[in-house]
Amino acid sequence: MKYNNLINNINTIRKQKGHLSNAFFAGSFLADSLNNGTLKGIDSEDLVLLIDEKPDLVRVYFYALERNSLQKVRLLLSNYNKPIIIDVVGKDPQARDLANILINCGFEEYSKFVRMVNDKPNMPKYLSNSKVEYANKYDKESIMALLYSEFDPLFAHIPSQSEIEQAINKNEITVVRDDKKIIGLTFFEMISSTNIMFRYFIVDEEFRKKGIGGDLLFYTFNSYPEAKYTLWVGTYNKAMQKYERLNFKHDGLVDYILKLKEN
Amino acid sequence: MEKIYEMLIELHPEYDFKGNNGLIEEGILDSFDLVSLVTMLEEGFDVFIDALDILPENFASVDAIAKIIKKNGGAI
Numbered sequence: 001m002k003y004n005n006l007i008n009n010i011n012t013i014r015k016q017k018g019h020l021s022n023a024f025f026a027g028s029f030l031a032d033s034l035n036n037g038t039l040k041g042i043d044s045e046d047l048v049l050l051i052d053e054k055p056d057l058v059r060v061y062f063y064a065l066e067r068n069s070l071q072k073v074r075l076l077l078s079n080y081n082k083p084i085i086i087d088v089v090g091k092d093p094q095a096r097d098l099a100n101i102l103i104n105c106g107f108e109e110y111s112k113f114v115r116m117v118n119d120k121p122n123m124p125k126y127l128s129n130s131k132v133e134y135a136n137k138y139d140k141e142s143i144m145a146l147l148y149s150e151f152d153p154l155f156a157h158i159p160s161q162s163e164i165e166q167a168i169n170k171n172e173i174t175v176v177r178d179d180k181k182i183i184g185l186t187f188f189e190m191i192s193s194t195n196i197m198f199r200y201f202i203v204d205e206e207f208r209k210k211g212i213g214g215d216l217l218f219y220t221f222n223s224y225p226e227a228k229y230t231l232w233v234g235t236y237n238k239a240m241q242k243y244e245r246l247n248f249k250h251d252g253l254v255d256y257i258l259k260l261k262e263n
Numbered sequence: 264m265e266k267i268y269e270m271l272i273e274l275h276p277e278y279d280f281k282g283n284n285g286l287i288e289e290g291i292l293d294s295f296d297l298v299s300l301v302t303m304l305e306e307g308f309d310v311f312i313d314a315l316d317i318l319p320e321n322f323a324s325v326d327a328i329a330k331i332i333k334k335n336g337g338a339i
Contacts, residue, residue, distance in 0.1 A: 023298075
């Protein structure tokens, strides 16, 4: 395996007490991603960086022997001319501590998300009785455009066209249309028949406060009444309170999104 | 085995883990849980789990977890 040295170095670092990491890969995913080039490794003695280069950003995962090892991140990534983003996911205070270490190494807090779960959703009360339907293969580009219009690609993990296509094929995207235009959607992932992760939930700004969001959520909750629902929500807006009204509760997991400051 | 159950219950007190062979497939343990569990297992059983052994099938059940601990020299 061409990435043997990299894996050995990751293991050497992981064996050390007090090592730091933001990576949460299954071994098979790590091996496949390195093999097919989705992830690129940068290996230095006390720091391994795994680079996931996207069209709009560079997302970085790391295994660091100690906090000072992270001082090298900027130098090791100096060839990349895109925003450099590190996600730190975990429970506080550990996640906050790791985020602070990165802030001391030249990063700034760009955004913060919390995970919310719900195993007994309250049905939305405000509905417009719009027709909710599954997206079809011709909706791919409209869905992508709506995602980009609503979310900042630096933190939204916006899916590729092929991921959207797969989700359409698995009936994981529902839409509401005005004439033919998509004006709202839910994009979810069926982790299992009783475990659903909402990835995106959008109503076009022009069509908000009409009950369309309620229709979309009602459709999903009604389709899978026994499921536990999970979603990530930004702490920078009032969406969290809206989800709390539907009985979503913060489960303690946070995601600090850190951006390397420009020189 | 009891120690493994205790660790799983610490992560998810709401689940009954006994006899469940679909901890990953059913989404009871997600990738974030897996990272925490690996750390707990390594510290609790004084073993090291290779990065490439952190596979869904090795954490699908308590028996599978026990097997990976034993493979790495841990005493169950």
